[in-house]
Amino acid sequence: MAEQRQMHLGLIVMGAGNHVAGWRMPDAEFGSENFALLRRIAESAEKAKLDLLFFADAVNTGLNAHPGMMLRLEPLTLLSALATCTRRIGLAATVSTTYTEPYNLARMLASLDHISQGRAGWNVVTGSSPDAAPNFSREKHPPHAERYAMAAEYLSVMKGLWDSWEDDALRGDKANGTYVDPNKMHVLNHEGPFYKVKGPLNITRPPQGYPVIFQAGASEAGRDLAAATAEVVFTVQQDLEEAVAFRTDLRRRAVLAGRNEDAIKVMPGVCPVIGDTLAEAKARITELAELADPVAAMKVLSDRMGQDLSNFPLDGPVPELPPSDMMQGHAVTLAAVARRSRMTLRELRDFTAASSGHRVICGTAEMIADDLQIWFDSGAADGFIIQSTHYPAPMDVFLSSVVPILVQRGLFRAEYKGTTLRDHLRLERPDHPAAI
């Protein structure tokens, strides 16, 4: 009998709450710099056997934005700290390829993978905010196409650096005095249009070969890069049919790129809002909307759309704007939602405030489990990246009510089987090129 296909669940943690007003809820503990809270979140998610924790990131701040996007712990230090408080759950974070040297990042991710014994994941982004460049002695953020060309080269440099040493290079043979086997070392000598990196890396190959590669781009360039290189695609999907089409398209592109279609896992973001009744859940989202700071909410929307919308009439239609150089895929999805539902700008703003544009599902635990199952069974998703409007209560409710239903239906694991993030996601460990 074939084993039942199971879904993957990640938790995207924003310590201030994913809803722009989450932190203001009476039962909210908050703070994207509150390590004690983040640690408890990680422990709870692991207890429920989730595949992974996911931390978004940016290398700039701004006033009047989502609180969790203004101030936060840096993700690689944070994940390393969480690695010692947990034993199994995967640990993934966004790091931009535009503002970090590949040698430094390859080391840090390898180090995290060693410290966590094979649980690191890296969400490759090219950096979407033009506000970052002036923090890095640069005049301008590079344009979209160039950022993607840089990212593709960057990724190949990273893999080359991770392959600096074959898996069994470290010998530690006391009798012979052989610490490493020099024949198992490979000097990269990369010279490309954007990077010149000699290598080798000063750390052995990560336990997972490479950390699991995540991507979130949905533009044409983003899809192509994902099809060629991503193992998990974190995506904004509001419509079941469109989500099925998106996943089908990505799997098709992966095959065209010479990969197995199951080597790429599509995980849309979802924000469940759970009540004992549907009415109670809806009341909760209304309560949150009423607490939202309209300026911060508009900043979240503007960032997502890639252009400032604060000067358009709130009760008019969502303005038709030319495609932005930032966040093309995300902007297209949001614009489609607004068009389909004939939203005013105010409505779209409040909609985006809840979950940065990801799908919000209100209902009882059973209704939410049904919804996730429908998406999963329809081929719209290999799993979901779960948001929590705030912490810890709504997350605890999801973990203790929805997850057990999914387990009971055989849709989610009751226990971890493997130890690495690749094990959880059923992704193959990449062989070292010398072993192929």
Add this chain to the structure above:
Amino acid sequence: MAEQRQMHLGLIVMGAGNHVAGWRMPDAEFGSENFALLRRIAESAEKAKLDLLFFADAVNTGLNAHPGMMLRLEPLTLLSALATCTRRIGLAATVSTTYTEPYNLARMLASLDHISQGRAGWNVVTGSSPDAAPNFSREKHPPHAERYAMAAEYLSVMKGLWDSWEDDALRGDKANGTYVDPNKMHVLNHEGPFYKVKGPLNITRPPQGYPVIFQAGASEAGRDLAAATAEVVFTVQQDLEEAVAFRTDLRRRAVLAGRNEDAIKVMPGVCPVIGDTLAEAKARITELAELADPVAAMKVLSDRMGQDLSNFPLDGPVPELPPSDMMQGHAVTLAAVARRSRMTLRELRDFTAASSGHRVICGTAEMIADDLQIWFDSGAADGFIIQSTHYPAPMDVFLSSVVPILVQRGLFRAEYKGTTLRDHLRLERPDHPAAI
């Protein structure tokens, strides 16, 4: 009655053992990537109430070098992981200013300081190996003078970024919806010869204000930068009189730079080799010397001297070489030791293999305590950075035999009094400029 002046003790951890052959000892556990071992080391050092752990670093590797310098965990991820396994001990590491963007590094160190609740330290180095540049798309390592000018500007950018938010900027006022107080934010807008960094940093001010600033440079440029900005100077000193002169000079320069002379702590490196008798200790260092790989030992010496010495006759005198652009202070100290003791090149090589040029003290626990006390009482040191030829046994012996003698003599703490690294080192927490 005035409180007795007490010494500070740090442990410089190299998982492969500080002696080039340490890992080969029968009782050695080893591996600079062996997190389980590093964690046990940290826990032992904390149990003995040491001030801090210190990790050296470099952004390149090479074959035939000290094993601990070839392959290692990246220090900021490592320290963040150790932060959750310990509660009091300080956590310091080397990070080069030449190959990391200040915005990224300021974030990570601030993040580490938050996660560890005020225990971060940063050893500011300009990067001493020319082998690093080709890992970072650069043709050449910048020359010594330029590296120091860059480092001085870099450090002021770092402090400016750490001051992006006043200490009480994070309000989290649920009732009013005020997450941060916008009047407590300061935009840096730095524009200097080497860096343009706008800010603000996307993390609140570190618990310590700034992480504790370490430096190790001993050249003229290094001393001036240290006098102006360093709080701990980690130094190579072989001779008591020279060490007194060095510390006196640094304290004088600190006063000239407008600082209190006690705001700078001078901590020479020391490698104790302990036996029940002096003869037993000496036998131990001989055993280690016999296990040393001569090629690796010569590489350590060449790196320290800043030039390749492998082609000179081993039994001839140490060659007189022009001053190098790398490691000027360190090279001068080693050359002086060789001259004073009329060492052959082979002898200097074996000497440097033990401790990278730091002072080795052989003896009983009592003898070692006496030696440290003499240096401390003579004004040669505010404390010491202790090495261990290998792990864990020699370190455990030091912690369980020498430290209790120092405690008994009132020279070292029996319990931590404060919680932060600044508390341990009796360094003032820097006020935010807006509060001065």
